[in-house]
Amino acid sequence: MHQPTDPPPRVLHVTQPVDGGVARVVADLVGAQLATGTRVTVACPDGNGFAREVRALGADVRPWHATRAPGPRLAQEVRRLGRVLARVRPDVVHAHSAKAGLAVRLALRGRVPTVFQPHAWSFEAVDGAAAALALRWERWGARWASRVVCVSEAERVTGARAGVRAPWRVIPNGVDPERFHPASADTVRAGMPLLAGVGPTAPLVVCVGRLCRQKGQDVLLEAWPSVLRRVPTARLVLVGDGPDAARLRAGAPRDVLFAGAAADPVPWYQAADLVVLPSRWEGMALAPLEAMACGRPVVMTDVDGARESLPPGHDARCLVAAPEPAPLAESIGALLSDPLLRESLGHQGRRHVLNTHDVRLTADAVAGVYRELLTGRQPQHVGGVMCADHTECRESIHS
Known part of the structure:
Protein backbone atom coordinates (compact mmCIF):
# COMPACT_ATOMS: atom_id res chain seq x y z
CA MET A 1 0.00 0.00 0.00
CA VAL A 175 -4.83 -13.31 -9.41
CA ASP A 176 -1.57 -14.39 -7.81
CA PRO A 177 0.77 -15.32 -10.71
CA GLU A 178 3.14 -17.07 -8.30
CA ARG A 179 0.41 -19.44 -7.14
CA PHE A 180 -1.15 -19.81 -10.60
CA HIS A 181 1.79 -20.72 -12.83
CA PRO A 182 2.52 -23.02 -15.78
CA ALA A 183 3.58 -26.64 -15.29
CA SER A 184 3.94 -29.73 -17.46
CA ALA A 185 0.46 -31.12 -18.16
CA ASP A 186 1.84 -34.67 -18.48
CA THR A 187 3.49 -34.50 -15.05
CA VAL A 188 0.42 -33.03 -13.37
CA ARG A 189 -2.00 -35.51 -14.95
CA ALA A 190 0.12 -38.45 -13.80
CA GLY A 191 -0.58 -37.53 -10.19
CA MET A 192 -4.37 -37.16 -10.54
CA PRO A 193 -6.31 -40.37 -9.79
CA LEU A 194 -9.46 -39.14 -11.53
CA LEU A 195 -7.54 -39.04 -14.82
CA ALA A 196 -6.09 -42.54 -14.49
CA GLY A 197 -8.30 -43.82 -17.30
CA VAL A 198 -7.63 -40.86 -19.61
CA GLY A 199 -4.98 -41.39 -22.27
CA PRO A 200 -1.91 -39.14 -21.94
CA THR A 201 -2.50 -37.61 -25.39
CA ALA A 202 -6.27 -37.11 -24.98
CA PRO A 203 -7.16 -33.41 -25.30
CA LEU A 204 -8.49 -32.37 -21.89
CA VAL A 205 -11.11 -29.64 -21.46
CA VAL A 206 -11.59 -28.35 -17.91
CA CYS A 207 -14.36 -26.14 -16.53
CA VAL A 208 -13.74 -24.71 -13.05
CA GLY A 209 -16.64 -23.07 -11.28
CA ARG A 210 -19.57 -23.40 -8.93
CA LEU A 211 -22.10 -25.82 -10.42
CA CYS A 212 -24.98 -23.40 -10.88
CA ARG A 213 -26.99 -21.70 -13.59
CA GLN A 214 -24.70 -18.66 -13.66
CA LYS A 215 -21.65 -20.64 -14.77
CA GLY A 216 -23.43 -22.37 -17.66
CA GLN A 217 -22.10 -25.92 -17.26
CA ASP A 218 -25.43 -27.16 -18.64
CA VAL A 219 -24.66 -25.39 -21.92
CA LEU A 220 -21.22 -26.99 -22.02
CA LEU A 221 -22.69 -30.46 -21.47
CA GLU A 222 -25.19 -29.87 -24.26
CA ALA A 223 -22.36 -28.79 -26.57
CA TRP A 224 -20.07 -31.68 -25.67
CA PRO A 225 -21.44 -34.34 -28.11
CA SER A 226 -20.74 -31.92 -30.97
CA VAL A 227 -17.17 -31.45 -29.72
CA LEU A 228 -16.67 -35.22 -29.67
CA ARG A 229 -17.83 -35.57 -33.26
CA ARG A 230 -14.93 -33.31 -34.24
CA VAL A 231 -12.37 -34.47 -31.63
CA PRO A 232 -13.43 -38.01 -30.58
CA THR A 233 -10.60 -38.48 -28.06
CA ALA A 234 -11.36 -35.32 -26.07
CA ARG A 235 -12.35 -35.57 -22.42
CA LEU A 236 -14.23 -33.10 -20.22
CA VAL A 237 -13.82 -32.50 -16.47
CA LEU A 238 -16.13 -30.28 -14.41
CA VAL A 239 -14.41 -29.02 -11.27
CA GLY A 240 -16.63 -27.63 -8.54
CA ASP A 241 -19.76 -28.22 -6.53
CA GLY A 242 -23.01 -26.36 -6.11
CA PRO A 243 -26.80 -26.46 -6.20
CA ASP A 244 -26.98 -27.93 -9.73
CA ALA A 245 -24.51 -30.77 -9.10
CA ALA A 246 -27.06 -33.61 -8.99
CA ARG A 247 -28.96 -32.37 -12.05
CA LEU A 248 -25.80 -31.91 -14.10
CA ARG A 249 -24.48 -35.35 -13.18
CA ALA A 250 -27.79 -36.96 -14.10
CA GLY A 251 -27.85 -35.35 -17.54
CA ALA A 252 -24.17 -35.60 -18.43
CA PRO A 253 -22.73 -37.93 -21.07
CA ARG A 254 -21.20 -41.02 -19.46
CA ASP A 255 -17.60 -40.08 -20.22
CA VAL A 256 -17.75 -36.64 -18.54
CA LEU A 257 -15.79 -36.55 -15.28
CA PHE A 258 -16.92 -34.68 -12.16
CA ALA A 259 -14.05 -33.73 -9.85
CA GLY A 260 -16.18 -32.15 -7.12
CA ALA A 261 -15.03 -29.16 -5.10
CA ALA A 262 -11.27 -28.64 -5.26
CA ALA A 263 -9.38 -27.07 -2.38
CA ASP A 264 -6.74 -26.09 -4.92
CA PRO A 265 -7.79 -25.67 -8.58
CA VAL A 266 -4.23 -25.01 -9.80
CA PRO A 267 -3.47 -28.63 -10.83
CA TRP A 268 -6.67 -28.76 -12.87
CA TYR A 269 -5.67 -25.69 -14.85
CA GLN A 270 -2.18 -27.08 -15.35
CA ALA A 271 -3.55 -30.43 -16.52
CA ALA A 272 -5.89 -28.85 -19.08
CA ASP A 273 -5.36 -28.31 -22.77
CA LEU A 274 -8.24 -25.83 -22.78
CA VAL A 275 -10.24 -24.15 -20.01
CA VAL A 276 -13.88 -23.25 -20.73
CA LEU A 277 -16.31 -21.07 -18.79
CA PRO A 278 -19.69 -20.57 -20.56
CA SER A 279 -21.18 -18.16 -17.99
CA ARG A 280 -24.57 -16.49 -18.35
CA TRP A 281 -23.44 -13.42 -16.41
CA GLU A 282 -20.32 -12.21 -14.58
CA GLY A 283 -18.56 -9.08 -13.42
CA MET A 284 -15.15 -10.43 -14.36
CA ALA A 285 -14.73 -14.17 -13.81
CA LEU A 286 -11.62 -15.38 -12.00
CA ALA A 287 -11.35 -18.80 -13.65
CA PRO A 288 -10.19 -17.48 -17.06
CA LEU A 289 -7.59 -15.25 -15.37
CA GLU A 290 -6.35 -18.17 -13.27
CA ALA A 291 -6.19 -20.40 -16.37
CA MET A 292 -4.23 -17.81 -18.34
CA ALA A 293 -1.85 -17.33 -15.41
CA CYS A 294 -1.19 -21.09 -15.71
CA GLY A 295 -0.42 -20.62 -19.40
CA ARG A 296 -3.63 -22.26 -20.64
CA PRO A 297 -5.90 -20.95 -23.40
CA VAL A 298 -9.51 -20.17 -22.54
CA VAL A 299 -12.93 -20.10 -24.16
CA MET A 300 -15.66 -18.05 -22.49
CA THR A 301 -18.92 -16.35 -23.26
CA ASP A 302 -19.00 -12.63 -24.02
CA VAL A 303 -20.46 -11.55 -20.67
CA ASP A 304 -19.39 -8.56 -18.57
CA GLY A 305 -15.63 -8.55 -18.06
CA ALA A 306 -14.83 -11.24 -20.62
CA ARG A 307 -13.36 -8.97 -23.29
CA GLU A 308 -11.43 -7.05 -20.66
CA SER A 309 -9.97 -10.31 -19.35
CA LEU A 310 -8.35 -11.25 -22.66
CA PRO A 311 -5.20 -9.78 -24.18
CA PRO A 312 -5.83 -7.15 -26.88
CA GLY A 313 -6.21 -8.80 -30.28
CA HIS A 314 -6.75 -12.28 -28.79
CA ASP A 315 -8.15 -14.95 -31.10
CA ALA A 316 -11.87 -14.32 -31.67
CA ARG A 317 -12.69 -18.00 -31.10
CA CYS A 318 -11.84 -17.57 -27.43
CA LEU A 319 -14.98 -15.46 -27.01
CA VAL A 320 -18.42 -16.95 -27.73
CA ALA A 321 -21.20 -14.43 -28.35
CA ALA A 322 -23.81 -16.15 -26.16
CA PRO A 323 -24.06 -19.22 -23.90
CA GLU A 324 -25.40 -21.46 -26.67
CA PRO A 325 -24.23 -25.01 -27.47
CA ALA A 326 -23.48 -24.70 -31.21
CA PRO A 327 -21.05 -21.75 -31.17
CA LEU A 328 -19.47 -23.01 -27.97
CA ALA A 329 -18.81 -26.43 -29.53
CA GLU A 330 -17.38 -24.76 -32.65
CA SER A 331 -14.86 -22.72 -30.64
CA ILE A 332 -13.83 -25.64 -28.44
CA GLY A 333 -13.42 -27.96 -31.42
CA ALA A 334 -11.38 -25.41 -33.37
CA LEU A 335 -8.92 -24.83 -30.53
CA LEU A 336 -8.60 -28.53 -29.64
CA SER A 337 -7.70 -29.19 -33.28
CA ASP A 338 -4.82 -26.65 -33.27
CA PRO A 339 -2.12 -27.42 -30.64
CA LEU A 340 0.24 -24.72 -31.88
CA LEU A 341 -2.47 -22.07 -31.56
CA ARG A 342 -3.29 -23.24 -28.04
CA GLU A 343 0.36 -22.96 -27.04
CA SER A 344 0.62 -19.45 -28.48
CA LEU A 345 -2.58 -18.34 -26.75
CA GLY A 346 -1.34 -19.75 -23.46
CA HIS A 347 1.87 -17.71 -23.65
CA GLN A 348 -0.08 -14.57 -24.56
CA GLY A 349 -2.48 -15.09 -21.67
CA ARG A 350 0.28 -15.55 -19.11
CA ARG A 351 2.00 -12.33 -20.20
CA HIS A 352 -1.30 -10.46 -20.09
CA VAL A 353 -2.05 -11.56 -16.52
CA LEU A 354 1.44 -10.60 -15.36
CA ASN A 355 1.07 -7.12 -16.87
CA THR A 356 -2.58 -6.37 -16.15
CA HIS A 357 -4.20 -8.75 -13.67
Whole structure:
Protein backbone atom coordinates (compact mmCIF):
# COMPACT_ATOMS: atom_id res chain seq x y z
CA MET A 1 0.00 0.00 0.00
CA HIS A 2 1.61 3.26 -1.08
CA GLN A 3 1.62 6.32 1.20
CA PRO A 4 -0.01 4.52 4.13
CA THR A 5 -1.92 6.48 6.72
CA ASP A 6 -0.52 6.57 10.25
CA PRO A 7 -1.75 4.53 12.08
CA PRO A 8 -2.79 2.00 9.43
CA PRO A 9 -6.53 2.03 8.69
CA ARG A 10 -8.85 -0.55 10.18
CA VAL A 11 -10.71 -2.18 7.30
CA LEU A 12 -13.74 -4.40 7.76
CA HIS A 13 -14.56 -6.73 4.87
CA VAL A 14 -18.09 -8.13 4.93
CA THR A 15 -18.88 -11.06 2.66
CA GLN A 16 -21.58 -13.58 1.97
CA PRO A 17 -21.01 -15.79 -0.08
CA VAL A 18 -17.99 -17.58 1.40
CA ASP A 19 -17.24 -19.81 -1.58
CA GLY A 20 -16.48 -19.47 -5.28
CA GLY A 21 -14.89 -16.48 -6.96
CA VAL A 22 -16.07 -13.86 -4.48
CA ALA A 23 -14.39 -15.66 -1.59
CA ARG A 24 -11.20 -16.03 -3.61
CA VAL A 25 -11.14 -12.30 -4.42
CA VAL A 26 -11.69 -11.34 -0.79
CA ALA A 27 -9.10 -13.79 0.54
CA ASP A 28 -6.46 -12.53 -1.92
CA LEU A 29 -7.25 -8.92 -1.08
CA VAL A 30 -7.12 -9.61 2.66
CA GLY A 31 -3.74 -11.30 2.28
CA ALA A 32 -2.32 -8.40 0.27
CA GLN A 33 -3.64 -5.83 2.75
CA LEU A 34 -2.29 -7.66 5.78
CA ALA A 35 1.12 -7.78 4.10
CA THR A 36 1.14 -3.97 3.99
CA GLY A 37 0.26 -3.53 7.67
CA THR A 38 -3.42 -2.76 7.22
CA ARG A 39 -5.55 -3.85 10.18
CA VAL A 40 -8.07 -6.23 8.63
CA THR A 41 -11.23 -7.71 10.09
CA VAL A 42 -13.55 -10.00 8.14
CA ALA A 43 -17.23 -10.46 9.00
CA CYS A 44 -18.63 -13.62 7.42
CA PRO A 45 -20.35 -16.91 8.23
CA ASP A 46 -17.91 -18.99 10.26
CA GLY A 47 -16.96 -22.66 10.20
CA ASN A 48 -16.05 -22.85 6.51
CA GLY A 49 -12.90 -22.98 4.42
CA PHE A 50 -12.93 -19.26 3.64
CA ALA A 51 -13.14 -18.23 7.30
CA ARG A 52 -10.33 -20.62 8.17
CA GLU A 53 -8.18 -19.29 5.34
CA VAL A 54 -8.46 -15.60 6.18
CA ARG A 55 -8.01 -16.37 9.89
CA ALA A 56 -4.80 -18.25 9.03
CA LEU A 57 -3.62 -15.23 7.04
CA GLY A 58 -3.89 -13.16 10.22
CA ALA A 59 -7.26 -11.45 9.81
CA ASP A 60 -9.56 -10.93 12.79
CA VAL A 61 -12.64 -12.98 11.82
CA ARG A 62 -15.98 -11.96 13.33
CA PRO A 63 -18.77 -14.50 12.78
CA TRP A 64 -21.74 -13.02 10.94
CA HIS A 65 -24.54 -15.53 10.51
CA ALA A 66 -26.26 -14.74 7.21
CA THR A 67 -27.76 -16.70 4.35
CA ARG A 68 -26.60 -16.23 0.78
CA ALA A 69 -29.88 -14.70 -0.47
CA PRO A 70 -32.20 -12.12 1.14
CA GLY A 71 -35.05 -13.62 3.12
CA PRO A 72 -37.25 -13.22 6.19
CA ARG A 73 -34.20 -13.14 8.49
CA LEU A 74 -32.70 -10.07 6.83
CA ALA A 75 -33.63 -7.70 9.66
CA GLN A 76 -31.99 -10.03 12.18
CA GLU A 77 -28.88 -10.31 9.99
CA VAL A 78 -28.63 -6.52 9.76
CA ARG A 79 -28.87 -6.22 13.55
CA ARG A 80 -26.13 -8.84 13.96
CA LEU A 81 -23.92 -6.94 11.57
CA GLY A 82 -24.63 -3.73 13.48
CA ARG A 83 -23.25 -5.35 16.62
CA VAL A 84 -20.09 -6.40 14.73
CA LEU A 85 -19.66 -2.85 13.43
CA ALA A 86 -20.03 -1.41 16.92
CA ARG A 87 -17.32 -3.71 18.27
CA VAL A 88 -14.84 -3.35 15.40
CA ARG A 89 -15.31 0.41 14.79
CA PRO A 90 -13.72 0.27 11.31
CA ASP A 91 -12.37 3.24 9.40
CA VAL A 92 -13.64 1.75 6.12
CA VAL A 93 -16.18 -0.99 5.42
CA HIS A 94 -15.83 -3.01 2.20
CA ALA A 95 -18.97 -5.02 1.35
CA HIS A 96 -18.67 -7.84 -1.18
CA SER A 97 -21.55 -9.10 -3.34
CA ALA A 98 -25.27 -8.35 -3.16
CA LYS A 99 -26.17 -9.78 0.25
CA ALA A 100 -23.33 -8.16 2.17
CA GLY A 101 -23.90 -4.95 0.21
CA LEU A 102 -27.55 -4.95 1.24
CA ALA A 103 -26.87 -5.62 4.93
CA VAL A 104 -23.92 -3.20 5.24
CA ARG A 105 -25.73 -0.28 3.65
CA LEU A 106 -28.86 -0.84 5.72
CA ALA A 107 -26.79 -1.09 8.91
CA LEU A 108 -24.58 1.96 8.24
CA ARG A 109 -26.58 4.22 5.92
CA GLY A 110 -23.43 6.11 5.03
CA ARG A 111 -22.23 6.82 8.58
CA VAL A 112 -18.86 5.14 7.89
CA PRO A 113 -16.99 5.26 4.55
CA THR A 114 -18.49 2.34 2.64
CA VAL A 115 -17.18 0.54 -0.43
CA PHE A 116 -19.64 -1.74 -2.21
CA GLN A 117 -18.31 -4.29 -4.69
CA PRO A 118 -21.16 -6.16 -6.44
CA HIS A 119 -19.07 -8.88 -8.13
CA ALA A 120 -21.83 -9.04 -10.84
CA TRP A 121 -25.19 -7.35 -10.38
CA SER A 122 -27.90 -9.04 -8.33
CA PHE A 123 -30.65 -8.04 -10.79
CA GLU A 124 -28.95 -10.12 -13.50
CA ALA A 125 -29.10 -13.26 -11.37
CA VAL A 126 -32.89 -13.41 -11.04
CA ASP A 127 -35.97 -12.87 -13.17
CA GLY A 128 -39.38 -11.21 -12.95
CA ALA A 129 -40.45 -9.54 -9.72
CA ALA A 130 -37.24 -10.52 -7.93
CA ALA A 131 -35.15 -8.78 -10.59
CA ALA A 132 -37.29 -5.65 -10.40
CA LEU A 133 -36.97 -5.58 -6.60
CA ALA A 134 -33.19 -6.09 -6.76
CA LEU A 135 -32.82 -3.29 -9.28
CA ARG A 136 -34.97 -0.94 -7.22
CA TRP A 137 -32.78 -1.61 -4.20
CA GLU A 138 -29.49 -1.10 -6.09
CA ARG A 139 -30.75 2.25 -7.36
CA TRP A 140 -31.78 3.31 -3.86
CA GLY A 141 -28.87 1.79 -1.96
CA ALA A 142 -26.24 3.50 -4.12
CA ARG A 143 -26.72 6.66 -2.04
CA TRP A 144 -25.18 4.84 0.93
CA ALA A 145 -22.01 3.77 -0.88
CA SER A 146 -19.00 6.08 -0.78
CA ARG A 147 -17.62 4.14 -3.77
CA VAL A 148 -19.03 1.34 -5.91
CA VAL A 149 -16.13 -0.76 -7.18
CA CYS A 150 -16.79 -2.69 -10.38
CA VAL A 151 -14.39 -5.37 -11.55
CA SER A 152 -14.80 -4.42 -15.20
CA GLU A 153 -15.88 -1.44 -17.26
CA ALA A 154 -18.63 -3.62 -18.72
CA GLU A 155 -20.00 -4.29 -15.21
CA ARG A 156 -20.03 -0.55 -14.53
CA VAL A 157 -21.86 0.12 -17.80
CA THR A 158 -24.45 -2.53 -16.95
CA GLY A 159 -25.15 -0.79 -13.64
CA ALA A 160 -25.23 2.70 -15.13
CA ARG A 161 -27.56 1.67 -17.96
CA ALA A 162 -29.87 0.08 -15.38
CA GLY A 163 -30.16 3.43 -13.61
CA VAL A 164 -27.71 2.90 -10.74
CA ARG A 165 -26.14 6.31 -10.16
CA ALA A 166 -23.04 5.86 -8.08
CA PRO A 167 -19.50 7.10 -7.35
CA TRP A 168 -17.85 4.46 -9.52
CA ARG A 169 -14.40 2.99 -9.59
CA VAL A 170 -13.32 0.26 -12.04
CA ILE A 171 -10.66 -2.08 -10.63
CA PRO A 172 -10.16 -5.31 -12.60
CA ASN A 173 -9.88 -8.59 -10.76
CA GLY A 174 -6.40 -9.95 -10.18
CA VAL A 175 -4.83 -13.31 -9.41
CA ASP A 176 -1.57 -14.39 -7.81
CA PRO A 177 0.77 -15.32 -10.71
CA GLU A 178 3.14 -17.07 -8.30
CA ARG A 179 0.41 -19.44 -7.14
CA PHE A 180 -1.15 -19.81 -10.60
CA HIS A 181 1.79 -20.72 -12.83
CA PRO A 182 2.52 -23.02 -15.78
CA ALA A 183 3.58 -26.64 -15.29
CA SER A 184 3.94 -29.73 -17.46
CA ALA A 185 0.46 -31.12 -18.16
CA ASP A 186 1.84 -34.67 -18.48
CA THR A 187 3.49 -34.50 -15.05
CA VAL A 188 0.42 -33.03 -13.37
CA ARG A 189 -2.00 -35.51 -14.95
CA ALA A 190 0.12 -38.45 -13.80
CA GLY A 191 -0.58 -37.53 -10.19
CA MET A 192 -4.37 -37.16 -10.54
CA PRO A 193 -6.31 -40.37 -9.79
CA LEU A 194 -9.46 -39.14 -11.53
CA LEU A 195 -7.54 -39.04 -14.82
CA ALA A 196 -6.09 -42.54 -14.49
CA GLY A 197 -8.30 -43.82 -17.30
CA VAL A 198 -7.63 -40.86 -19.61
CA GLY A 199 -4.98 -41.39 -22.27
CA PRO A 200 -1.91 -39.14 -21.94
CA THR A 201 -2.50 -37.61 -25.39
CA ALA A 202 -6.27 -37.11 -24.98
CA PRO A 203 -7.16 -33.41 -25.30
CA LEU A 204 -8.49 -32.37 -21.89
CA VAL A 205 -11.11 -29.64 -21.46
CA VAL A 206 -11.59 -28.35 -17.91
CA CYS A 207 -14.36 -26.14 -16.53
CA VAL A 208 -13.74 -24.71 -13.05
CA GLY A 209 -16.64 -23.07 -11.28
CA ARG A 210 -19.57 -23.40 -8.93
CA LEU A 211 -22.10 -25.82 -10.42
CA CYS A 212 -24.98 -23.40 -10.88
CA ARG A 213 -26.99 -21.70 -13.59
CA GLN A 214 -24.70 -18.66 -13.66
CA LYS A 215 -21.65 -20.64 -14.77
CA GLY A 216 -23.43 -22.37 -17.66
CA GLN A 217 -22.10 -25.92 -17.26
CA ASP A 218 -25.43 -27.16 -18.64
CA VAL A 219 -24.66 -25.39 -21.92
CA LEU A 220 -21.22 -26.99 -22.02
CA LEU A 221 -22.69 -30.46 -21.47
CA GLU A 222 -25.19 -29.87 -24.26
CA ALA A 223 -22.36 -28.79 -26.57
CA TRP A 224 -20.07 -31.68 -25.67
CA PRO A 225 -21.44 -34.34 -28.11
CA SER A 226 -20.74 -31.92 -30.97
CA VAL A 227 -17.17 -31.45 -29.72
CA LEU A 228 -16.67 -35.22 -29.67
CA ARG A 229 -17.83 -35.57 -33.26
CA ARG A 230 -14.93 -33.31 -34.24
CA VAL A 231 -12.37 -34.47 -31.63
CA PRO A 232 -13.43 -38.01 -30.58
CA THR A 233 -10.60 -38.48 -28.06
CA ALA A 234 -11.36 -35.32 -26.07
CA ARG A 235 -12.35 -35.57 -22.42
CA LEU A 236 -14.23 -33.10 -20.22
CA VAL A 237 -13.82 -32.50 -16.47
CA LEU A 238 -16.13 -30.28 -14.41
CA VAL A 239 -14.41 -29.02 -11.27
CA GLY A 240 -16.63 -27.63 -8.54
CA ASP A 241 -19.76 -28.22 -6.53
CA GLY A 242 -23.01 -26.36 -6.11
CA PRO A 243 -26.80 -26.46 -6.20
CA ASP A 244 -26.98 -27.93 -9.73
CA ALA A 245 -24.51 -30.77 -9.10
CA ALA A 246 -27.06 -33.61 -8.99
CA ARG A 247 -28.96 -32.37 -12.05
CA LEU A 248 -25.80 -31.91 -14.10
CA ARG A 249 -24.48 -35.35 -13.18
CA ALA A 250 -27.79 -36.96 -14.10
CA GLY A 251 -27.85 -35.35 -17.54
CA ALA A 252 -24.17 -35.60 -18.43
CA PRO A 253 -22.73 -37.93 -21.07
CA ARG A 254 -21.20 -41.02 -19.46
CA ASP A 255 -17.60 -40.08 -20.22
CA VAL A 256 -17.75 -36.64 -18.54
CA LEU A 257 -15.79 -36.55 -15.28
CA PHE A 258 -16.92 -34.68 -12.16
CA ALA A 259 -14.05 -33.73 -9.85
CA GLY A 260 -16.18 -32.15 -7.12
CA ALA A 261 -15.03 -29.16 -5.10
CA ALA A 262 -11.27 -28.64 -5.26
CA ALA A 263 -9.38 -27.07 -2.38
CA ASP A 264 -6.74 -26.09 -4.92
CA PRO A 265 -7.79 -25.67 -8.58
CA VAL A 266 -4.23 -25.01 -9.80
CA PRO A 267 -3.47 -28.63 -10.83
CA TRP A 268 -6.67 -28.76 -12.87
CA TYR A 269 -5.67 -25.69 -14.85
CA GLN A 270 -2.18 -27.08 -15.35
CA ALA A 271 -3.55 -30.43 -16.52
CA ALA A 272 -5.89 -28.85 -19.08
CA ASP A 273 -5.36 -28.31 -22.77
CA LEU A 274 -8.24 -25.83 -22.78
CA VAL A 275 -10.24 -24.15 -20.01
CA VAL A 276 -13.88 -23.25 -20.73
CA LEU A 277 -16.31 -21.07 -18.79
CA PRO A 278 -19.69 -20.57 -20.56
CA SER A 279 -21.18 -18.16 -17.99
CA ARG A 280 -24.57 -16.49 -18.35
CA TRP A 281 -23.44 -13.42 -16.41
CA GLU A 282 -20.32 -12.21 -14.58
CA GLY A 283 -18.56 -9.08 -13.42
CA MET A 284 -15.15 -10.43 -14.36
CA ALA A 285 -14.73 -14.17 -13.81
CA LEU A 286 -11.62 -15.38 -12.00
CA ALA A 287 -11.35 -18.80 -13.65
CA PRO A 288 -10.19 -17.48 -17.06
CA LEU A 289 -7.59 -15.25 -15.37
CA GLU A 290 -6.35 -18.17 -13.27
CA ALA A 291 -6.19 -20.40 -16.37
CA MET A 292 -4.23 -17.81 -18.34
CA ALA A 293 -1.85 -17.33 -15.41
CA CYS A 294 -1.19 -21.09 -15.71
CA GLY A 295 -0.42 -20.62 -19.40
CA ARG A 296 -3.63 -22.26 -20.64
CA PRO A 297 -5.90 -20.95 -23.40
CA VAL A 298 -9.51 -20.17 -22.54
CA VAL A 299 -12.93 -20.10 -24.16
CA MET A 300 -15.66 -18.05 -22.49
CA THR A 301 -18.92 -16.35 -23.26
CA ASP A 302 -19.00 -12.63 -24.02
CA VAL A 303 -20.46 -11.55 -20.67
CA ASP A 304 -19.39 -8.56 -18.57
CA GLY A 305 -15.63 -8.55 -18.06
CA ALA A 306 -14.83 -11.24 -20.62
CA ARG A 307 -13.36 -8.97 -23.29
CA GLU A 308 -11.43 -7.05 -20.66
CA SER A 309 -9.97 -10.31 -19.35
CA LEU A 310 -8.35 -11.25 -22.66
CA PRO A 311 -5.20 -9.78 -24.18
CA PRO A 312 -5.83 -7.15 -26.88
CA GLY A 313 -6.21 -8.80 -30.28
CA HIS A 314 -6.75 -12.28 -28.79
CA ASP A 315 -8.15 -14.95 -31.10
CA ALA A 316 -11.87 -14.32 -31.67
CA ARG A 317 -12.69 -18.00 -31.10
CA CYS A 318 -11.84 -17.57 -27.43
CA LEU A 319 -14.98 -15.46 -27.01
CA VAL A 320 -18.42 -16.95 -27.73
CA ALA A 321 -21.20 -14.43 -28.35
CA ALA A 322 -23.81 -16.15 -26.16
CA PRO A 323 -24.06 -19.22 -23.90
CA GLU A 324 -25.40 -21.46 -26.67
CA PRO A 325 -24.23 -25.01 -27.47
CA ALA A 326 -23.48 -24.70 -31.21
CA PRO A 327 -21.05 -21.75 -31.17
CA LEU A 328 -19.47 -23.01 -27.97
CA ALA A 329 -18.81 -26.43 -29.53
CA GLU A 330 -17.38 -24.76 -32.65
CA SER A 331 -14.86 -22.72 -30.64
CA ILE A 332 -13.83 -25.64 -28.44
CA GLY A 333 -13.42 -27.96 -31.42
CA ALA A 334 -11.38 -25.41 -33.37
CA LEU A 335 -8.92 -24.83 -30.53
CA LEU A 336 -8.60 -28.53 -29.64
CA SER A 337 -7.70 -29.19 -33.28
CA ASP A 338 -4.82 -26.65 -33.27
CA PRO A 339 -2.12 -27.42 -30.64
CA LEU A 340 0.24 -24.72 -31.88
CA LEU A 341 -2.47 -22.07 -31.56
CA ARG A 342 -3.29 -23.24 -28.04
CA GLU A 343 0.36 -22.96 -27.04
CA SER A 344 0.62 -19.45 -28.48
CA LEU A 345 -2.58 -18.34 -26.75
CA GLY A 346 -1.34 -19.75 -23.46
CA HIS A 347 1.87 -17.71 -23.65
CA GLN A 348 -0.08 -14.57 -24.56
CA GLY A 349 -2.48 -15.09 -21.67
CA ARG A 350 0.28 -15.55 -19.11
CA ARG A 351 2.00 -12.33 -20.20
CA HIS A 352 -1.30 -10.46 -20.09
CA VAL A 353 -2.05 -11.56 -16.52
CA LEU A 354 1.44 -10.60 -15.36
CA ASN A 355 1.07 -7.12 -16.87
CA THR A 356 -2.58 -6.37 -16.15
CA HIS A 357 -4.20 -8.75 -13.67
CA ASP A 358 -1.61 -9.31 -10.95
CA VAL A 359 -3.48 -9.25 -7.62
CA ARG A 360 -0.95 -6.75 -6.29
CA LEU A 361 -2.15 -4.21 -8.85
CA THR A 362 -5.70 -4.82 -7.66
CA ALA A 363 -4.74 -4.41 -4.00
CA ASP A 364 -2.88 -1.16 -4.72
CA ALA A 365 -5.90 0.26 -6.55
CA VAL A 366 -8.24 -0.68 -3.71
CA ALA A 367 -5.84 0.93 -1.24
CA GLY A 368 -6.06 4.09 -3.33
CA VAL A 369 -9.85 4.08 -2.95
CA TYR A 370 -9.52 3.76 0.83
CA ARG A 371 -7.06 6.67 0.91
CA GLU A 372 -9.49 8.86 -1.02
CA LEU A 373 -12.20 8.13 1.51
CA LEU A 374 -10.02 8.55 4.60
CA THR A 375 -8.26 11.73 3.50
CA GLY A 376 -11.16 13.34 1.68
CA ARG A 377 -9.07 13.64 -1.47
CA GLN A 378 -11.21 13.53 -4.57
CA PRO A 379 -9.98 11.37 -7.48
CA GLN A 380 -8.72 12.96 -10.68
CA HIS A 381 -11.45 13.17 -13.33
CA VAL A 382 -10.33 12.09 -16.76
CA GLY A 383 -13.44 11.21 -18.86
CA GLY A 384 -16.23 8.34 -18.95
CA VAL A 385 -17.05 6.92 -15.51
CA MET A 386 -19.72 8.35 -13.18
CA CYS A 387 -18.20 9.95 -10.08
CA ALA A 388 -19.61 10.86 -6.70
CA ASP A 389 -21.21 14.07 -7.97
CA HIS A 390 -22.67 12.16 -10.98
CA THR A 391 -20.48 14.01 -13.47
CA GLU A 392 -18.63 12.02 -16.08
CA CYS A 393 -15.08 10.91 -15.42
CA ARG A 394 -12.90 7.88 -16.11
CA GLU A 395 -11.21 6.07 -13.26
CA SER A 396 -9.43 2.75 -13.42
CA ILE A 397 -6.15 1.34 -12.26
CA HIS A 398 -4.78 2.18 -15.70
CA SER A 399 -5.65 5.91 -15.49
